[in-house]
Amino acid sequence: MEARFDKGTGVALRLSTMNRPALSRMVSMGFLLLSAATVFGRGPDLSVMNDAKAHTDARIKAIRATWDAVRDGETSAEDAREMLKRVAWSRGTFFKVRVAAIEQLLEDEPNIADTRNMLRLMLPTETQWEVIEQIANTAGAGGWTELAPALVRSWSRPVLEPPDDQRPERKALEKIFPERSPEESVFMVF
Secondary structure (H helix, E strand, O other), rough: OOOOEOOOOOOOOHHOOOOOOHHHHHHHHHHHHHHHHHHHHOOOOOHHHOOOOOEEEEEEEHHHHHHHHHHHHOOHHHHHHHHHHHHHOOOOOHHHHHHHHHHHHHHOOHHHHHHHHHHHHHHHOOOOOHHHHHHHHHHHHHHHHHHHHHHHHHHOOOOOOHHHHHHHHHHHHHHHHHOOOHHHHHHHHO
8 A cells, every 4th residue: 555645744645545444443443542531631430439340449549539529520529428438338349449438538527427427337247357457446546435336346246367355446445445454445335
């Protein structure tokens, strides 16, 4: 195939010699690239965070972009919080995704009371150790006394690992109530 050049612009005029299927593929690819540039220019699609089929890294990236999307006016703070809460509560979701959602909710200072309440409700029946550790460590570091009953209920569940004296719930109670033993805290709570 011989290329011809436009004498005014110097651009090769090969399109006229291309067959129609090749030209169609080329135009389609151009639209695809244009669409991708538009989508990727805005940042991650927040709906990916709730997509169980999406890759873990893509979900975490969408979660971490939540407050930027709120600042940019792409979603409301209320909708963003609900998406994050849905991920945090999703027991079938990989723990790294859930922990990332909890971390983002904890960054929302104006609504921290709602986040603390959600964590209080989640903890007694939570089964993923990494999520339990995240909640217990956060409660202990913050001195969140309102989570003490949830910590006690979670700690009361028998498990093979970790040993009782190494459970995150116990460590959190020690931090929340440093003046008493964890066992005394249990009886104080109930």
